[in-house]
Amino acid sequence: MGVLIIKDGEYPEFTPEQEAMLAKLAAMDDRDIDTSDIPELGDDFWRQARRGHFRRREQLTIGIDSDILHWLRQQGGDYQARLNAILRRAMQQESGGG
Numbered sequence: 001m002g003v004l005i006i007k008d009g010e011y012p013e014f015t016p017e018q019e020a021m022l023a024k025l026a027a028m029d030d031r032d033i034d035t036s037d038i039p040e041l042g043d044d045f046w047r048q049a050r051r052g053h054f055r056r057r058e059q060l061t062i063g064i065d066s067d068i069l070h071w072l073r074q075q076g077g078d079y080q081a082r083l084n085a086i087l088r089r090a091m092q093q094e095s096g097g098g
Contacts, residue, residue, distance in 0.1 A: 072079040
């Protein structure tokens with residue numbers, strides 16, 4: 001399966017079949033929706049839940065020393081997320097928030 005990238009404001013039009021399906025779903029009573037394949041959220045989830053706590057990400061291009069980039073990539077996984085976490089910790093320590 002490929003990846004579909006949609007920019008804000010550039011949403012594709014719904015087909016008539018999709019419109020009909022959405023209208024049918026909107027008319028359903030919540031009690032009629034089958035949620036048996038959705039696991040219950042435990043107490044741990046709700047203890048850590050935060051309302052409206054979403055961070056926006058911005059794309060940018062920066063220069064990083066090659067040895068630092070090599071080290072990040074060697075760790076495996078999402079090195080960009082790791083770099084973001086490292087920078088966030090440094091920011092919080094600098095501002096006294098962590």
